[in-house]
Amino acid sequence: MNIDLTGKIAIVTGSTVGIGHAVAIGLARTGATVIVNGRKQEAVEKAIAKIKEAVAGAKVEGVAADLGTADGVSAFVAAIPSADILVNNVGIFDPKDFFDVPDEEWSRFFEVNVMSGVRLSRAYAQAMAERGWGRIVFISSESGINIPVEMIHYGFTKTAQLSISRGLAKRLRGTGVTVNAVLPGPxxxxxxxxxxxxxxxxxxxxxxxxxxxxxxxxxxxxxxxxxATVEEVANMVVYVCSEQASATTGASLRVDGGVVDTI
Structure with a gap:
């Protein structure tokens, strides 16, 4: 399968390391112009250099912004006013017992893991629909279904992403914009x-x-x-961003190694 996204602008949030970085490399290989994001300029610059080293001729830019805040999202959108692909990857996790998680931690996890994707999707999806093509992907987790007892506050945010991605896919029906969730496991x-x-x-x-x-x-x-490796997860994300995945929308696509015990 030859995935060619030449001419498309692809945003990958939280892409200086981890799954997001692997997704950015994968999308760069398809010919897309990739927008890297992290909170610190130094980290963004290092990530850009690594992508260019991994992919000859990669078209990659970067924006340092804290997408866990409304102001950070506004600054990001001002820098990148339009996109064809949005991968809502930025997220945080922290194993901690339910009784040790204060209110402010619940709020912080919600702002970073959920509202970043809500705000960015709201900013970019309507223009995608007007152009008749777009891809939005939420990086959820098997923890959104298989809630981890050691990270209940994390699991609830991943469940929320599944609700948002499914609902937004229905809201954008018939527009040529697909919305999906990808659920990595460990x-x-x-x-x-x-x-x-x-x-x-x-x-x-x-x-x-x-x-x-x-x-x-x-x-x-x-x-x-x-x-799993980060590349194994990125492979699924790159596919759902492709032209070939045009009939896949409103889906929860598990790359969890079969952790969730269901058919």
Whole structure:
């Protein structure tokens, strides 16, 4: 399958590291002009350099903005007033017991994980519909279905993304704009590596080995019995952004290694 998005402008939020960065590289390979985003200019510049190193002739720009705030989204939209593809990837997580999560943390998770995508979709979707083509993708999680007891405040935001993506797909019916959610499972991103670093140091095992042990202990329903790579998740995202995925909309597409035990 030859995915060609030449001439399309693709925004990937939270794309300086992790799944977002892998998605940005994947979209750059399709010929799209990719807009990288992170909170710090230095991180954005490093990410741009890495993408150009990975993809010869990559067309990539960057905007540093905190998309967890309304002001940050406004600044971003002022810098990038139009887009054909929007990948709402920016997100935060933090394992913490329900009784230790104060109100302000619930609000912060909602603003970053949910409202960033709401605000950006509101800013770009209508123009996509007027042009008759567009792709919006919310990076949710298997945690939106399989709520993790250690991160209830995170899981609820991922469930919210599923509701928004499905509802927005219906709102944009017949316009040529598709809206989908992609649900990764445990994935060896930089964030997960940080979470597992103490175990790596203690055991002397590789990150992949510790990740596999984590999956078997905490996500035993996994069928692949290991953590996914960021590239494996990015492959699905790039596909749903493609011309070839024109009949896929309103979907929740799992790249969870089979963690969610349902048909």
């Amino acid at each position: 994935t060896l991103s930089e964030g997960v590596a940080e979470m597992l670093k103490d175990e790596v140091a203690k055991t002397g095992q590789t990150l992949e080995e510790v990740g596999e042990a984590f999956v078997k202990a905490h996500r035993p329903s996994s069928i692949i019995q290991r953590a």
